[in-house]
Amino acid sequence: MRIGRALVLVSTGAVALLGVMIVGGLALFGVQGLKPEAQVSAGTLFELLKIPFAVVAGVGGLVALVLTYRRQKVAEAPQVLAECRPQARGGGTGPRGPPATRGRGACSHANTTSIKDEQMKTDTEERRS
Numbered sequence: 001m002r003i004g005r006a007l008v009l010v011s012t013g014a015v016a017l018l019g020v021m022i023v024g025g026l027a028l029f030g031v032q033g034l035k036p037e038a039q040v041s042a043g044t045l046f047e048l049l050k051i052p053f054a055v056v057a058g059v060g061g062l063v064a065l066v067l068t069y070r071r072q073k074v075a076e077a078p079q080v081l082a083e084c085r086p087q088a089r090g091g092g093t094g095p096r097g098p099p100a101t102r103g104r105g106a107c108s109h110a111n112t113t114s115i116k117d118e119q120m121k122t123d124t125e126e127r128r129s
Contacts, residue, residue: 003070010062018055 037044 003066007063007066010066011059014058014062 040048
């Protein structure tokens, strides 16, 4: 799943859940309506501003969490590729066991994507030279 789609999906789900919780809370406490005020006091304004700040902080935390997850995946990709390289070349037992178990787990995915991508990059660099 692309990162943009994941962020939109999680953000939409969070907003929907927030709406359901607000409506459910108002119904639970039996709120009939809101009393209009002619002038908003400083205390009321402060209470109203706390809500958007909390929402922005929550969205910022969500974005930070997703970015940290992506950074970790990018940092681990070379290690997975290096562990799977002997299997892709047909030599050695590799990190996942003897040759009979090849084609399963993380190395099978790395063999089909990362190695092909790396070979394409190498071929492109050789053509430029």
